[in-house]
Amino acid sequence: MKAVEFHLPQDVDKSFIVFRETGDFFPAPWHYHAHYEFVLVTKSTGRRMIGDHIGYFDEGDLVFLGSLLPHVWVNDPVYLNRQADHKADALVIHFTNDFLGDDFMNIPEIENFRKVMKLAERGMSLKGETREKINEIIKKMPEMNGLHRLSSLFLIFDIMSNTTEYDLLASPRFVQNFHYDSSERFKKITGYIMENFDKDISLAEIASVGSMGVTAFCNFFKEQFRVTFVEYLTTVRIGHACKLLSQNDRNVVEVAYECGFNNLANFNRQFKKLKDMTPSDYRKTLNI
Missing domain, CATH: 2.60.120.280 (Regulatory protein AraC)
Incomplete structure (x- = not known):
């Protein structure tokens, strides 16, 4: 579409x-x-x-x-x-x-x-x-x-x-044209997330990207995004899942694993929490 x-x-x-x-x-x-x-x-x-x-x-x-x-x-x-x-x-x-x-x-x-x-x-x-x-x-x-x-x-x-x-409303992953006027530290963090969201990213790992301790990073991230790192990472993954679902060449299981979810049940739960519908229903809804 x-x-x-x-x-x-x-x-x-x-x-x-x-x-x-x-x-x-x-x-x-x-x-x-x-x-x-x-x-x-x-x-x-x-x-x-x-x-x-x-x-x-x-x-x-x-x-x-x-x-x-x-x-x-x-x-x-x-x-x-x-x-x-x-x-x-x-x-x-x-x-x-x-x-x-x-x-x-x-x-x-x-x-x-x-x-x-x-x-x-x-x-x-x-x-x-x-x-x-x-x-x-x-x-x-x-x-x-x-x-x-x-x-x-x-x-x-x-x-x-x-x-x-x-x-x-829209997830961070979907919005490809946004640019943040912020520090190099902030750009490194967001860039790392966008490049690695399909993998496991621990708090210690992402905090080290910004040269911060875990507590300082959590406070920094919440101030910038108004959500926690885990919440933001989930929205990025679900946003990418929406893009893959719209292409109709992957089944739901493949989409889940390509977006960094380790099991289908968690993917379905998080998707429904953010989109108020299942991944399969979302794919059907795109036919508007």
């Missing part, structure tokens, strides 16, 4: 895009684009695929997507068969990294939001009060112009910069 690259139109008198997507169902195919994107579903239900993550959406669902992250929203059959008693509807915001100039994202006031943009490379599902606040702002933006519209986007940036109410 190859993603289509979209080039999005923009009004010449506006620095970023706000639009309503409405119809019997959401028509866009599996695609990606250079823009960062907020998607608020106001009506309809279905499933969304973001990178290698498959989740379900209904009214009020809000996600923030990084640049070049493939995604698609697939409505439930009642919409696809045009049997729903209302239209599918969503509000969307698109902006580029340089939508206010080359240096805008480097100003001190935007530092915390830059970190959020890094996280968005995996896709972020917003929840709780954060989602409620941002949803109310987005609902009003189609009728806004000028500084009112721009200041509302800045308010969203501020809310995003000060929240922990989100879930990351």
Whole structure:
């Protein structure tokens, strides 16, 4: 399933895009684009695929997507068969990294939001009060112009910069285009993981790559990724498994061992924990 690259139109008198997507169902195919994107579903239900993550959406669902992250929203059959008693509807915001100039994202006031943009490379599902606040702002933006519209986007940036109410979606392994502005130590650690995730990696081994003791490494890793090393390694392995499963030339047992799992039961358990479905069901779901 190859993603289509979209080039999005923009009004010449506006620095970023706000639009309503409405119809019997959401028509866009599996695609990606250079823009960062907020998607608020106001009506309809279905499933969304973001990178290698498959989740379900209904009214009020809000996600923030990084640049070049493939995604698609697939409505439930009642919409696809045009049997729903209302239209599918969503509000969307698109902006580029340089939508206010080359240096805008480097100003001190935007530092915390830059970190959020890094996280968005995996896709972020917003929840709780954060989602409620941002949803109310987005609902009003189609009728806004000028500084009112721009200041509302800045308010969203501020809310995003000060929240922990989100879930990351695509796995690190799937996201091939991300780059971290960090130390050489950090790059060595992530590089080692990506090259050796299919093998057993002990804490002592990976800590030595960063020239740290095990305790210092665990603290360092949790601060950078907001998950433990073991949790991160599992997401990398499952992300690679999703890629192999999509190729249809390996059975589930082969995929499990190629991704570093020593037994099929553990692979199935970890896959279902992260994807809410079995590897076999995931392979069937890719036929969208």
